[in-house]
Amino acid sequence: MSRIGDLFFFRKHHVCPRWLCFTFDNWVRRRIQNPDQIIRPCVRAGDTVVDVGPGIGFFTIPMARLVGDSGRVIAVDIQEEMLAAISKRASGAGVAHRITPQLASPVSLNVTVLADFILAFWMAHEVPDQERFFAQLYAVLKDDGKFLLAEPKLHVSRPQFDAAIGTAQKAGFRLLDRPSVSLSLAALFAKR
Ligand SMILES: C[S@@+](CC[C@H](N)C(=O)[O-])C[C@H]1O[C@@H](n2cnc3c(N)ncnc32)[C@H](O)[C@@H]1O
Numbered sequence: 001m002s003r004i005g006d007l008f009f010f011r012k013h014h015v016c017p018r019w020l021c022f023t024f025d026n027w028v029r030r031r032i033q034n035p036d037q038i039i040r041p042c043v044r045a046g047d048t049v050v051d052v053g054p055g056i057g058f059f060t061i062p063m064a065r066l067v068g069d070s071g072r073v074i075a076v077d078i079q080e081e082m083l084a085a086i087s088k089r090a091s092g093a094g095v096a097h098r099i100t101p102q103l104a105s106p107v108s109l110n111v112t113v114l115a116d117f118i119l120a121f122w123m124a125h126e127v128p129d130q131e132r133f134f135a136q137l138y139a140v141l142k143d144d145g146k147f148l149l150a151e152p153k154l155h156v157s158r159p160q161f162d163a164a165i166g167t168a169q170k171a172g173f174r175l176l177d178r179p180s181v182s183l184s185l186a187a188l189f190a191k192r
Helices: 002-008 018-023 027-032 035-039 060-067 080-093 130-140 158-170
Strands: 048-052 072-077 099-103 115-121 141-152 174-177 184-190
Touching (some): 018 080, 080 099, 115 130, 130 141, 141 158, 158 174, 158 184
Parallel strands (some): 048 115
16 A cells, blocks of 8 residues: 555655646646746746756647747656657647757756756656766756755655755755745855
C-alpha cells in the first residue's frame, strides 16, 4: 500500500506519468492557481523562457502567449509524451511556432540557449540530484534573468523546500522573494 502511495505522491523520486496529468492540469487548478497571474510579473514580450518539467503545458501555453512572436518558450521534459501533448495543445492555441520542445535526460537539460526566465514548477522534487540540476539551471540563465521555483505543498515539506533553496543558493542563485502561490511553496531567485 505504501508503494502505491509513493507512486501516487511521487515520493522517492518517481516521475509523474502522462496519465496522471489530468489530476493537476485542469480547469479546477486554473481557478485556484491562475497561471497568468503567477507568471505575468516574470515574463515580458520577446523573452526566452525555459519551462523545465512542463508536464503537458499548464504554464507553457500561457507563457507562449506572453512572450509574443519575438520570444520563445523552451519546454524541457524527460518524457516525450509530455512534449507531444504540449505540441498538440500549442497548435490548438495557435502558439506552436513560439514553443521549442526539448527532450532532456534525467542528468542533462540539453539546453544551449540563455534564458531570461526559468520556471521549475512542481517538478524539482522529481529530480534525484538537485545540486547538479540547479547548477545546470544557473548556467542557462542570463546574468539579469530570474528563476521561479515552486513545489507542491502536498509532496514537499517546508524543511525539504528550505533545503532545496539552500541547494539553489549553493549553485549561485540569490534568493529575491518567497512569493505566495496557492497550494505551493515558492521562491524567486536572481542570478546575481
Ligand atoms: C508534476 S509534473 C509538473 C508539470 C507542470 N510544471 C505543472 O506545473 O503542471 C512534473 C514534470 O517534470 C518532468 N521532469 C521530472 N524530472 C525532470 C528532469 N530532470 N528534467 C526535466 N523534466 C523533468 C516530468 O516528466 C513531468 O512532466
